[in-house]
Amino acid sequence: MKYFSDKNYIYYPNTNIPVNKLGVKNAEEIGELEVQLFLKTYEHFHENLDENIVFNQKYLKDLHKFAFFKLYSWAGKYRDKNISKDSTVFCQAVHLRDQMNGMFLEFEKDCYLKDFRNKPVDEFASKIAYYMCELIALHPFFELNGRTIRLFFDMVAVYNGYEYIDYRDIGDKKDNAFIQASRRCMSGDCNLMKKIILKGLKKGR
Numbered sequence: 001m002k003y004f005s006d007k008n009y010i011y012y013p014n015t016n017i018p019v020n021k022l023g024v025k026n027a028e029e030i031g032e033l034e035v036q037l038f039l040k041t042y043e044h045f046h047e048n049l050d051e052n053i054v055f056n057q058k059y060l061k062d063l064h065k066f067a068f069f070k071l072y073s074w075a076g077k078y079r080d081k082n083i084s085k086d087s088t089v090f091c092q093a094v095h096l097r098d099q100m101n102g103m104f105l106e107f108e109k110d111c112y113l114k115d116f117r118n119k120p121v122d123e124f125a126s127k128i129a130y131y132m133c134e135l136i137a138l139h140p141f142f143e144l145n146g147r148t149i150r151l152f153f154d155m156v157a158v159y160n161g162y163e164y165i166d167y168r169d170i171g172d173k174k175d176n177a178f179i180q181a182s183r184r185c186m187s188g189d190c191n192l193m194k195k196i197i198l199k200g201l202k203k204g205r
């Protein structure tokens with residue numbers, strides 16, 4: 001089984017398809033819907049990037065909610081169940097809110113990474129990789145964490161004059177370089193993730 005939670009109630013029985021408001025039970029169809037909703041979310045949040053933007057917890061939740069409220073009742077809400085993937089156990093649900101608060105307190109002290117326009121790209125990549133690894137290990141939502149976390153840092157990148165981070169080099173295998181790097185994040189090692197981010201960061205025109 002791909003996912004195991006202490007109560008696997010968000011999926012239709014024996015599937016990886018989350019119970020959804022449209023009652024879609026076809027994997028391809030739900031995948032396509034998620035892609036379309038996500039593209040709209042990129043457009044919306046990109047258009048609304050301005051100097052006053054604050055990349056706080058509300059912003060992260062808003063991304064998830066805007067993207068998926070039409071499909072999922074848990075859009076924009078942190079999970080209240082434990083989740084593991086393969087041999088990885090993510091942050092226990094009971095500690096999730098405290099851990100998220102702690103991470104975002106640190107992120108706030110780092111000015112939400114809003115002052116990297118003129119700093120070395122290497123430093124920016126290190127910071128993104130660090131916070132990305134934290135969020136990956138926390139795995140705040142039931143589903144769609146990977147995409148939401150990448151979207152979040154794409155907006156941080158654009159704010160600082162970069163293009164969306166280019167992940168094309170991670171490959172298309174199930175166990176691609178991003179997943180391998182995510183596994184390392186679980187033990188606090190952000191080096192693989194930093195390599196991916198550094199390679200994917202390009203200054204915008």
Ligand SMILES: Nc1ncnc2c1ncn2[C@@H]1O[C@H](COP(=O)(O)OP(=O)(O)O)[C@@H](O)[C@H]1O
Pocket residue numbers: 085086087088136141142143144145146147148178179182183186
């Ligand atoms: N074995 C693993 N160990 C650590 N992290 C993992 C593992 N497998 C997946 N992940 C992380 O979880 C993310 C996928 O979470 P998920 O909620 O399914 O998001 P999405 O549906 O957007 O891919 C991946 O992008 C990766 O960061």
Ligand SMILES: [Mg+2]
Pocket residue numbers: 143144145
């Ligand atoms: Mg998923």
